[in-house]
Amino acid sequence: MEMRDLKLDGNAIGGLMLELFGSDMTGAGSVCAGCGAHGEMARLDVYVGAGIVGRCCHCEAVMIRIVQGRDRTWLDLSGVASLELS
Amino acid sequence: MVETAVIGRLTWLAASVAGAVQETSRVRTLELDVPGWAGHRAGQHLDVRLTAEDGYQAQRSYSIGSAPGDGVALTIERLDDGEVSPYLVDEAREGDQVEVRGPIGGYFVWDGDEPEPVLLVAGGSGVVPLMAMARHRARIGSETPMRLVYSSRTWGDVIYRDELEPLGLDVVHTLTREQPSGWTGYSRRIDTELLSEVAWPASDSPRVYVCGSTRFVDAAADGLLELGYEADWIRTERFGATGS
Structure with missing residues (x-):
């Protein structure tokens, strides 16, 4: 299996984001802190392993990282310049 | 569109299998009865969670194949090394209980209100x-x-x-x-x-x-x-x- 076979998109973590943010995030607009590109969270390149990494589909910079433990979730959004929810 | 039911969407809902249709040798549709379901848009998916007797839980995402307003039907392909799909495709019977979370997705949806082909x-x-x-x-x-x-x-x-x-x-x-x-x-x-x-x-x-x-x-x-x-x-x- 090649790395690209492991690539999903933001739709795949829609349920988790719904739980974390309290509203649907797949249609939310986001701006990449790396390249400034704007796009829906559904368009992130998502890799799921021990943790979850979401990369900008334009420049591949890491935008979000999520690690879940038994009773807690760690969320790093430092690669997201802004989010727009409707 | 379904913001009024936010609370219901955040929590896992109890669902029961109401019917099943064998689509191909590897694919089956499960009709689910989900009390409290907020309704869905065409293209959305939901998460299914199974809990074993020892408390082990596994969850996967499945797309909803039914039209909005027409109940919740998931069409699932068996992945032979999967944790969840072999049960849903081969074993689940009418009345079996699962948990679902959703509907999920505001991007990959088509509401039918745009004129473009x-x-x-x-x-x-x-x-x-x-x-x-x-x-x-x-x-x-x-x-x-x-x-x-x-x-x-x-x-x-x-x-x-x-x-x-x-x-x-x-x-x-x-x-x-x-x-x-x-x-x-x-x-x-x-x-x-x-x-x-x-x-x-x-x-x-x-x-x-x-x-x-x-x-x-x-x-x-x-x-x-x-x-x-x-x-x-x-x-x-x-x-x-x-x-x-």
Whole structure:
């Protein structure tokens, strides 16, 4: 299996984001802190392993990282310049 | 659209299997009874969670194949090394209990209120959320042109095979591994040339929904961009053997 076979998109973590943010995030607009590109969270390149990494589909910079433990979730959004929810 | 039911969407809901339809040898549709379900939009998915007697839990995402307003039906393909799908495809019986979370998705959805023609591009079980769109179009009596380009391995692997034509959309099949004798349709993977023959012209500004494996989605989206489609017209959903 090649790395690209492991690539999903933001739709795949829609349920988790719904739980974390309290509203649907797949249609939310986001701006990449790396390249400034704007796009829906559904368009992130998502890799799921021990943790979850979401990369900008334009420049591949890491935008979000999520690690879940038994009773807690760690969320790093430092690669997201802004989010727009409707 | 369903903001009034936010609380219901955040929590896991108890659901029970209300019916099952064998679609192909590897694919089954489960109709679920979900008390408190907020309703869904065409193209959305939900998460299914199973809990073993020892407390071990596994969850996966599955697309909803039914039209909005027509109950919750999941069409699931068995992944032989999967944790969840073998149970759902082979074992689940009417009355069995599962938990669901959803509906999920505000991006890969088609509500039927735009006039632009719609191109659906499906790889294998990627047809499921697109079927919800085709059923929704028929259910609301929409006359928006809709065309499905559907890649399957063999004729026997075509999910919803007999249901597609009666929905009144154009259907273009390609069978990539084996074709019945006398087959006159396409018999290769979707590429730019195939798309150039079946896709709406770019001058129509079509709305496109592509669902399948990552390789399939990338090939289809790249092909459409080559034909002059704009990236904003193309909505994609990749599926893998995971869910979070």
